[in-house]
Amino acid sequence: MPDEIRRQRGTNDDNPPIGADPYTEFLSHDLPAYVGLPSFQKLPLLDDAALAGQRPDVAIVGAPYDEGTSHRPGARFGPNAIRAATYHSGSVNSLQMSIQPFEWLDVVDAGDAPVVPTNPDRAHEVIGRKVAAVLASGAIPIVLGGDHSVTLPAASAVAAHLGGRSLGIVHFDAHADTAATTWGSLRSHGTPMRRLIESGAVAGRNFVQVGLRGYWPPPETLEWMEANGLRSHFMTEIETRGAEAVVADAIAEALDGPDVVYLSVDIDVLDPGMAPGTGTPEPGGLLSRELLRAIRQVVMAVELAGMDVVEVSPAYDVAEITAAAANRCVMEALSSLAARRRDAGQVPRKSWPGLE
Ligand SMILES: [Mn+2]
Numbered sequence: 001m002p003d004e005i006r007r008q009r010g011t012n013d014d015n016p017p018i019g020a021d022p023y024t025e026f027l028s029h030d031l032p033a034y035v036g037l038p039s040f041q042k043l044p045l046l047d048d049a050a051l052a053g054q055r056p057d058v059a060i061v062g063a064p065y066d067e068g069t070s071h072r073p074g075a076r077f078g079p080n081a082i083r084a085a086t087y088h089s090g091s092v093n094s095l096q097m098s099i100q101p102f103e104w105l106d107v108v109d110a111g112d113a114p115v116v117p118t119n120p121d122r123a124h125e126v127i128g129r130k131v132a133a134v135l136a137s138g139a140i141p142i143v144l145g146g147d148h149s150v151t152l153p154a155a156s157a158v159a160a161h162l163g164g165r166s167l168g169i170v171h172f173d174a175h176a177d178t179a180a181t182t183w184g185s186l187r188s189h190g191t192p193m194r195r196l197i198e199s200g201a202v203a204g205r206n207f208v209q210v211g212l213r214g215y216w217p218p219p220e221t222l223e224w225m226e227a228n229g230l231r232s233h234f235m236t237e238i239e240t241r242g243a244e245a246v247v248a249d250a251i252a253e254a255l256d257g258p259d260v261v262y263l264s265v266d267i268d269v270l271d272p273g274m275a276p277g278t279g280t281p282e283p284g285g286l287l288s289r290e291l292l293r294a295i296r297q298v299v300m301a302v303e304l305a306g307m308d309v310v311e312v313s314p315a316y317d318v319a320e321i322t323a324a325a326a327n328r329c330v331m332e333a334l335s336s337l338a339a340r341r342r343d344a345g346q347v348p349r350k351s352w353p354g355l356e
Helices: 003-008 048-054 075-084 120-136 148-160 192-199 219-227 235-241 243-254 288-301 321-343
Strands: 058-063 107-112 140-145 167-172 207-212 231-234 260-266 304-310
Touching (some): 048 120, 058 075, 058 120, 058 148, 107 120, 120 140, 140 148, 148 192, 148 304, 167 192, 167 243, 167 288, 192 207, 207 235, 231 235, 231 243, 243 288, 260 288, 288 321
Parallel strands (some): 058 107, 058 140, 140 304, 167 207, 207 231
């Protein structure tokens, strides 16, 4: 960014210099988080054509679809709630990773997949195409759900883009989401992981789950999971071994063969006290700090091919607790991607195209 423009940028500690025009217009990116239309972190909102031209490092994609929901609906409103659930704008600074992620990564908001209601096949198709457009631009897609069924088109698009390389998936969730059907339907938020394994997008043995608990699925589904080699780490294991040791095993299992990892975060892996705004809350889950640390642990250890954060249902939320946690799941991943660049000896970006 040119010095002249940087001087006019209004970060929290860098307001217009003394003597400058007090009515200086701030860059959109630097206006307060609640001012203006909410793209993710007020980052540039790009359509697919602009995306292809700019070729960013990471693109946020909204998947506002919740007709796969088995219980409380409303995750279609999740993407915009996650975008809006922040009080920071401008060049944010991760205290966890000691890095300003947007100084290292070109991150944009690619908007939402053009979903319409009442047509699940079409919804999944347009989500898959949107993620494919992001991948074609060279960016890593980070998908904001939406119910967990959106992982089926999103992770399928990532797998299809890998060429000869293979995919592992690390899946944080209270639920296995490996049902054969949900009341006879193949496309629900209870079935996407079985569809991904059946299609060959990911091998069962490289599909690794963390945080399972509660009263579902039934024994026959667990038997299918075992027969297909899934590695599932229940909450009871985290209670005895701690999250960090379990996540270290999950990373090794996902990378046992594959080259890259897709990270799927169902916000209901958190305890409902820390994430009430979700469709199927299950008591006894992770703390927010455990999940945010786990995301840093995963992203620092793998080559991230794609990610989603799903099942935020704002109507059931309280004081934006759940949406804020989901926003920070994304921010932890972005900060970790930036830290990997720093650790690899790359240099920060000289300018921020699109932000001026
Ligand atoms: Mn789920």
